[in-house]
Amino acid sequence: MTYRSxxxxxxxxxxxxxxxxxxxxxxxxxxLDALHAKAGWDPREADVLVGTSAGxxxxxxxxxxxxxKAILDAVAGVPGGDAVVAAHVRRVxxxxxxxxxxxxxxxxxxxxxxxxxxxxLAGLAGLLPRGRGDAGWLRELGDALAPGGWVPHPATWLxxxxxxxxxxxxxxxxxxxxxxxxVAAHRTDEQRRRGSGARSxxxxxxxxxxxxxxxxxxxxxxxxxxxxxxPDRTGAxxxxxxxxxxxxxxxx
Numbered sequence: 001m002t003y004r005s006x007x008x009x010x011x012x013x014x015x016x017x018x019x020x021x022x023x024x025x026x027x028x029x030x031x032l033d034a035l036h037a038k039a040g041w042d043p044r045e046a047d048v049l050v051g052t053s054a055g056x057x058x059x060x061x062x063x064x065x066x067x068x069k070a071i072l073d074a075v076a077g078v079p080g081g082d083a084v085v086a087a088h089v090r091r092v093x094x095x096x097x098x099x100x101x102x103x104x105x106x107x108x109x110x111x112x113x114x115x116x117x118x119x120x121l122a123g124l125a126g127l128l129p130r131g132r133g134d135a136g137w138l139r140e141l142g143d144a145l146a147p148g149g150w151v152p153h154p155a156t157w158l159x160x161x162x163x164x165x166x167x168x169x170x171x172x173x174x175x176x177x178x179x180x181x182x183v184a185a186h187r188t189d190e191q192r193r194r195g196s197g198a199r200s201x202x203x204x205x206x207x208x209x210x211x212x213x214x215x216x217x218x219x220x221x222x223x224x225x226x227x228x229x230x231p232d233r234t235g236a237x238x239x240x241x242x243x244x245x246x247x248x249x250x251x252x
Contacts, residue, residue, distance in 0.1 A: 017055025
C-alpha cells in the first residue's frame with residue numbers, strides 16, 4: 001500500500017502483513033519472494049513494515065535485512081536459506097498444548113465488546129483461559145534477529161493489543177521502548193512494570209487469537225496448529241511441504 005504523510009507531500013510505501021499461522025507464513029514467504037523476483041520490488045525497501053502474528057515474524061525478518069528469497073528457501077528447507085529463519089521453522093515442540101491456567105486475564109475484552117469498543121469476535125477471545133506454553137522459541141528468534149534490541153529497519157512495527165483490546169504498534173515512535181525478543185515472546189519492560197498484559201503480534205494474544213478466528217471464518221488458514229509455545233509436528237511438516245511447493249512455483 002502507499003500513503004502520504006501529514007508533513008510530506010511525497011508518497012511512501014508500507015508493507016502490511018496479517019495473520020496466517022504456519023501455512024500462512026509459508027504462503028507469505030512465497031509472495032514476498034515473487035514481489036522481488038517477478039515484480040522487481042524488494043519488500044525490504046518499504047518505508048514502513050507492519051505485521052501481526054505470523055506477519056509480525058515475517059516483517060521482523062525483513063526488517064533485519066533478510067532477503068525474501070532467503071526466507072522462502074529456509075521455509076522450503078533448500079540450500080540458500082537464512083540460518084536464523086531455518087532454525088526457527090525447524091522448532092518442533094510437543095504436539096499437545098499443556099492444560100491452561102483456570103484464569104481469564106483478558107476478561108476486559110468481553111466488557112469492551114459489550115461497550116462496543118471492540119468487535120464481538122475479539123470479545124469472545126476474552127473468554128480464552130491463560131495458556132501455559134513456553135514462548136522462548138519466539139524470544140530466541142527476536143534476539144537472533146536483533147541482538148542490539150531492534151532490527152535495523154527504522155520503521156518495523158509489530159502489532160500488539162493490551163487486555164482491553166487497545167492496539168499498540170510496537171516499534172513505532174508512540175510505543176513504549178522494547179527489545180524485539182521480549183516483544184515477540186512476552187511483553188515490554190514498561191508494561192511489565194505496570195503489570196499490563198499487552199503482548200506482541202507474533203505471540204499468542206487475545207487480539208491475535210481473535211484475528212486468527214476471524215481468518216478461519218473467512219476460510220483462510222489462520223490457526224498455527226501449535227501449542228502456545230510453538231508449532232506442532234503436523235504444522236511444521238505442512239510448512240516445509242508448502243514451502244517446497246511454493247518455492248518451485250515462484251522459481252519456475
